[in-house]
Amino acid sequence: MIKYTPNNQILLEDFMKPFSGKLNKENRWVKLGNTLPWDEMVSIYCTKMSKNMGRTAVNPRIAIGAIIIKHLKRLTDEETVEEICENPYLQYFLGYVEYSFKPPFAPSLFVSFRRRLGAAQFEEFSNRLISYVRQTEEQKTGKASSKNNNNTFGKSPNVSNHGHLIVDATVSPSDIKYPTDLDLLSQSRQKSELLIDLLYLPEQGKLKPRTYRKVAQGKYLSAAKRKKKTKKLLRKTIGQQLRYLCRNLKTIERLLDEKGTSPFPLAYKYQKIYWVIQEVYRQQKQMYDARNHKTEHRIVSISQPHVRPIVRGKAGSDVEFGAKLSASLIDGFSYLHRISWEAYNESVDLKPQIEAYRTQFGFYPEWVSGDKIYGTRDNRIYMKAKGIKYSGV
Numbered sequence: 001m002i003k004y005t006p007n008n009q010i011l012l013e014d015f016m017k018p019f020s021g022k023l024n025k026e027n028r029w030v031k032l033g034n035t036l037p038w039d040e041m042v043s044i045y046c047t048k049m050s051k052n053m054g055r056t057a058v059n060p061r062i063a064i065g066a067i068i069i070k071h072l073k074r075l076t077d078e079e080t081v082e083e084i085c086e087n088p089y090l091q092y093f094l095g096y097v098e099y100s101f102k103p104p105f106a107p108s109l110f111v112s113f114r115r116r117l118g119a120a121q122f123e124e125f126s127n128r129l130i131s132y133v134r135q136t137e138e139q140k141t142g143k144a145s146s147k148n149n150n151n152t153f154g155k156s157p158n159v160s161n162h163g164h165l166i167v168d169a170t171v172s173p174s175d176i177k178y179p180t181d182l183d184l185l186s187q188s189r190q191k192s193e194l195l196i197d198l199l200y201l202p203e204q205g206k207l208k209p210r211t212y213r214k215v216a217q218g219k220y221l222s223a224a225k226r227k228k229k230t231k232k233l234l235r236k237t238i239g240q241q242l243r244y245l246c247r248n249l250k251t252i253e254r255l256l257d258e259k260g261t262s263p264f265p266l267a268y269k270y271q272k273i274y275w276v277i278q279e280v281y282r283q284q285k286q287m288y289d290a291r292n293h294k295t296e297h298r299i300v301s302i303s304q305p306h307v308r309p310i311v312r313g314k315a316g317s318d319v320e321f322g323a324k325l326s327a328s329l330i331d332g333f334s335y336l337h338r339i340s341w342e343a344y345n346e347s348v349d350l351k352p353q354i355e356a357y358r359t360q361f362g363f364y365p366e367w368v369s370g371d372k373i374y375g376t377r378d379n380r381i382y383m384k385a386k387g388i389k390y391s392g393v
Helices: 028-035 038-048 060-073 077-086 088-093 109-116 119-141 181-199 213-224 231-259 268-290 346-361 377-385
Strands: 164-173 309-314 317-330 333-340 367-369 389-391
Touching: 028 088, 038 060, 038 119, 060 077, 060 088, 060 109, 077 088, 119 333, 164 346, 181 213, 181 231, 181 268, 213 231, 231 268, 317 346, 333 346, 346 377, 377 389
Parallel strands: 164 367, 367 389
Antiparallel strands: 164 317, 309 317, 317 333
16 A cells, blocks of 8 residues: 655644744753753863953853764754754754754854863763762662662772773774875975976066976876775885975975075964875885885875874774774763874773772772783782783683
């Protein structure tokens, strides 16, 4: 059986009749909005803000709530603002007194919100929120929040070790194109050509410096478009791109010398590009001469030079590109301990994570679980001295 209503859209007023100006009390956003400790979160968010100076900022509850919506629904900055405009439940969650069709703020302001909520504020923000949730659960149940034997708060505080600490490390991948040396050199060469265009002034009567950009791009494309690229072909093309880039960098230096450095003739964003492509050239030339693919602080993206390749050894992706995170799990709550753009051995984070556990709860964990990489000799001696059991699976 098929039921189909002819394409005669009903009036918007008739469509809204079932709502009758009311929202469902059981909606998840209504419940969450009535649960969160907004006043405490706002006080943390406003620590870097002045009450008397500057323009009036966006309502702190709206700023904090928008960040929560963005991450819970996994939306982009633009999609989050659109979702808030379309959903009355989200507006109630943000503290609106009535429904509004206007966007709460420009999507670009999310950058300011994230900067304002730095690492220290974020950590305090998380700890306050987790403490509030624990207290709420204890008030509802009349006892500690966890129901299993591993409960951190279930025993007497006189017990020296109690609870289960789970530690792990992961990578938060950045949104960048999968890098290759050839593509990175080609992009650097194109950026160097852009800088030459900016520095060259036709009115000086001098001929524009040659860059051979069409020839260089043609040689790059002839290799990049091939389905099968041999090592010999890649090395030959990389060498060509290195020489073109080197020529352009020398031209940029000469043009800068002619213009002088007071004031510096390039805007800051172009200065940054100039610094990055010089470092890219140095790294790629070093690897090309040494015939290897290893170098310290390797750049894989010109627009995000802080991103590093992180070797993870996972099926399907041996290398990931992004920030490496060390985190722990305690009674179902995740705690972030370290964020680094450089690759590091996560086993060095185990002692600080255990000490952070003791600082927060007043005693060491009874059990620590983690990957085998955490089970170094030094870590096992440390945990044995503290009476902590370890499971490296």
